[in-house]
């Protein structure tokens with residue numbers, strides 16, 4: 001018997017800027033989606049980008065790809081809608097304070113979410129736009145979808161930065177660095193050092209065995225670099241794109257291939273880590289239905305206190321726009 005062809009995997013991207021187009025390119029080169037629709041306020045730009053992306057297809061793993069400038073109606077049967085839009089006036093500079101973008105981006109998020117839902121969309125939202133934890137909660141509230149189907153990129157990018165910085169420090173491949181940065185995607189993000197391991201050896205043990213080579217483990221200094229390095233990139237090229245696009249592509253793969261892989265994303269925490277009813281960076285199992293379950297790490301008291309601080313910041317930030325979302 002001939003197997004039935006598998007269903008088309010369809011991803012829509014709303015916001016065709018540096019992040020949206022880097023994500024689209026990742027989807028093509030990694031062969032994750034069959035159909036990619038791109039929506040932007042500037043339709044001519046979305047059309048041009050779609051054409052350019054199609055010219056990457058002949059050199060990609062498979063030939064058949066539908067890539068086009070799309071309308072909201074095209075979201076109806078999409079598996080995933082990724083929101084990477086940013087209001088033109090929401091400029092991230094100076095102190096790299098993502099929370100400052102909230103006032104400008106909240107109405108963009110509610111209007112995009114409503115337009116997507118009016119199409120009849122019944123898939124999974126992935127949110128990247130900043131401040132991502134607060135805006136993921138905005139999208140969840142405006143869409144009315146179950147929290148398991150609204151996911152933000154959260155601390156995926158900080159986790160990647162931590163793994164890379166630590167791997168450089170230890171002269172290892174980042175694939176050997178395991179662990180997570182948790183909390184707000186922003187200034188209060190923190191590395192859960194109590195859970196970081198090199199191979200299967202806890203980082204503190206690794207440092208003890210290799211004290212001669214590294215001296216005292218500079219955890220605070222490494223943590224500071226994790227928070228600052230995005231700013232260095234921003235100063236150099238005016239945006240950050242490939243890191244988060246890679247993380248977004250990783251979540252997309254986990255969903256479309258039903259991988260049930262653990263990723264540190266912005267997910268809804270019902271009641272864990274002394275945090276209740278909040279979107280925040282947390283490790284969860286991601287598969288075809290979105291978030292399957294939350295992972296309960298053992299954190300030390302200092303880490304729990306840092307988590308509480310992040311949660312407080314995000315709660316206050318959401319409360320400041322709650323009325324605009326409920327309208």
Ligand SMILES: NC(=O)C1=CN([C@@H]2O[C@H](COP(=O)(O)OP(=O)(O)OC[C@H]3O[C@@H](n4cnc5c(N)ncnc54)[C@H](O)[C@@H]3O)[C@@H](O)[C@H]2O)C=CC1
Nearest residue numbers: 015016017018019040041085086128129130132157239244
């Ligand atoms: N969560 C994370 O780890 C990261 C988040 N970001 C955030 O992602 C967002 C996008 O960043 P970039 O791509 O660099 O911005 P960008 O300015 O290059 O692109 C934004 C795009 O959104 C479009 N847009 C604005 N309003 C729209 C609307 N209502 N409907 C459709 N399209 C709309 C604009 O026309 C523009 O093409 C920003 O909020 C940025 O801060 C960026 C990097 C990492």
Ligand SMILES: CC(=O)C(=O)O
Nearest residue numbers: 092098130157230240
């Ligand atoms: C822009 C941003 O949020 C980042 O690169 O971390």
